[in-house]
Amino acid sequence: MTGTAGGSGAALPVSPDAGGGAASAAPLLSARDMAVHFHVGSRLAARVRHEQRLLRAVDGVDLELARGEALALVGESGSGKSTLALALAGMRPVDAGEVRFDGRVLPTRRSRADQRRIQMVFQDPYSSLNPRLTVGGMLGELLRVHHVVPGGEVASYSQELLRLVGLDGDALRAYPRQFSGGQRQRVAIARALALRPDILVADEPVSALDVSVQATILNLLRDLRGELGLTLLLISHNLAVVRHLCDRVAVMYLGRIVEVAPTGRLFSDPRHPYTRGLLAAIPRLADSAEARDGTSPLADSGPAVAGDMPSALRIPAGCRFRTRCPIARDICATVDPALTHATGDLAHEAACHFAFSAAPSAEPSAGPAEPSAGPAERPAESRWKKE
């Protein structure tokens, strides 16, 4: 993989309504300095035990989504990627910052017309479909409420939707329980597409499915992009899935985007230490090809990323990754790095003091192991290595 090409390697036809060269000029969807906070625990507990109550799930995110592109949001659980997706889709109020669609700021309470533009597919097709509605009932209700097609055409349009996602027309009369997991996810995708959205937000669409079924859904999403010119925001923890499907990847860590790059570039030349760790942590099929004497290659070296992610209730000062960072310096404890890009390469951004300068050569400062939060958040392997 050379990674010099900007895209994911898979040449996708540009959608007819992608707007040609204008696509890059004005993003279809953009978020500026967006924040989503949760209040956790009781006020009393906060008073008595001096516990921080504000959970900053999304903490200052800038993101742009161009028409027709597929952007992936990756990160560990708790990094805020799902919350960000919900907020972008208008299903969760935003505490700070603004979301723009087609250049227009979206209000907190979106109109029905605005809601239609961004649709979601959820992770678990077993709980995201109403078990008491047939597929036809589900689609019909949606189509009537949003006046997508005239009443007389609801049935034929529903059939068409099912055909689009690869299901038989008979499925209209069936209940969700009559489908397998992969088929349910197809129904969920049909439901999202029913409103002819501009943007499809898919939150871990395949992680609840079996491996052999995952492929069918991933292929479907890719075909739909080509066919409908959909803009796709894919949330996933599986970088292999992301590499297969997306043009650009944004890596999230503790509520912040720490690196954004075209897919090929991110995999071949990651600049943020977290991204490097994330990539190194993926088990690879080909690794077994290396000669070895009966022991696993895993036994020889330390973990790709040490420790656990700190709690979003106690985000470390300075760079939020410094508690697990192998190259953390004194500056990382005090100065929060902003997203910067390399000279002459606007597409690749990373939020690390050393992202585009030479990696620091001196010994790391004593700081990185400083516990930032609850008991579990300390790098775990340090003690192990001494033995």
Next chain:
Amino acid sequence: MSEPASRRRAENTAAGGVKGPMLDVRDLHVQIASRHGTVRAVDGVSLEVAGGEALGLVGESGSGKSMTLRTILGVLPPEAKVTAGQILLDGVDLVPLSRSDLNRIRGPKISMIFQEPMSALNPVMRVGYQIAEGPRVHMGYGKAKAAQRALELMQRVGIPDPERRFRAYPHEFSGGMRQRVMIAIALSCDPEIILCDEPTTALDVTIQDQILRLLAKLCAESGVSLLFVTHDLPIVAQLCQRVAVMYGGQLVETGDVREVLLDPRHPYTLGLVRSAPDVEYVRESLVPIPGSPPSLVSPPSGCRFHPRCAFAEEDCRVLPTPLRVLPGGRSTACLHYERAAEAAAADRVGP
């Protein structure tokens, strides 16, 4: 740290491995009574795990891999019955053993790591005592000695500050730390073999990496055998020496990890490899396995994979497909395995 297992392993290898496999499952059949009929969840599975070896058992959900594991540990649901076969652990058949005899074996001989540590740990018991329980019951340790053992184990599995964490409850731990506690419990009586049921599926990729490295290190150090059930082929590729692929309650391919996963001899294995997106190798399009897994109440005749198989012939519908040993010691259940081999070779020279 007491290391009888490693001593045993040393003896084993010193004796030239004449003792035979640590775990030897022979022609195991498990049937579950259900409303729709008898489910043949495990249908003639034979496995061998040598001392100090890690064997990966892979397959989709419903393939019977977890049921095989549960049968070995003797924790089947009440409606499931072992109808035939033997499970030899160090030469002793576990199938006819009574519950109390099994209890004596679980812990010192065989232990298990579950997928979801939060539901496998006791939520109202301090983790230190949960780890110390095994040594107290099985090894006759007193309270102080067992606590000492628990602290050692916590340190060994990389739980920082064990003295303080000893008195913590499971909910105070992160997912990765909970899984470390599970591993400490599994190791607490120094077993010969640990059964792992998707122990990292619920974890993030960075934490999964930590846990897999820990397991690999512990295996290499103490010589404990692993039977590792997962649906994730790359994990097996990295952790295990040998792999067994299950489909519809039967084994369809076994052999060296490298050979089986990179050069499959069964269309189902090939399908699994082709359908999973890989970070290193981006395919133009993923190749899903068509159709859906077979019913285990009335499985297809002949080869169970034939309705979904691109290479199926007439004989696949009728002939039984037991595992056949191929040159090199690997085995496959496919009658026309050369075709899978050709397709795998074509894949390699392709893009």
